[in-house]
Amino acid sequence: MTVADLSLAIIAATCIISVGALIVFVVLLWRVTSRVEAVLTVIQRALPEFVTDFRSILARVDNEIVGEVARAVNQVTSAVGAGVSTLEQMQSTARRVAADVVLPQVATAVGLLSAIREGLAWFRPGGDGKRR
Secondary structure (H helix, E strand, O other), rough: OOHHHHHHHHHHHHHHHHHHHHHHHHHHHHHHHHHHHHHOOOOOOOOHHHHHHHHHHHHHHHEEEEEEHHHHHHHHHHHHHHHHHHHHHHHHHHHHHHHHHHHHHHHHHHHHHHHHHHHHHHOOOOOOOOOO
């Protein structure tokens, strides 16, 4: 056995091992591809149902949650409007009470105080009934 024969034997063994490894790799790749295909088939079957379910969930969210928010905003708006209306009515009532009840009483009190002051001016020492 010469070095050339030994080299050819090593090269042949390397080729056989490489072909064996390639066959194992191709078989494993084939199995992985089969599994990926099976998973993709399951996903493809489940996807339309998922999309339909997702659309129904979004519709429910839109109808229930957004509808509730809109109703709440409407209630708050009406409550604020009622509060503003009540404040305007209170302001109007306060103005009427001031003009009809308080103002005449104050005017009467001012007039009475003026009369008392003028009367006291007549009784002061040196008061001749004339204004100074």
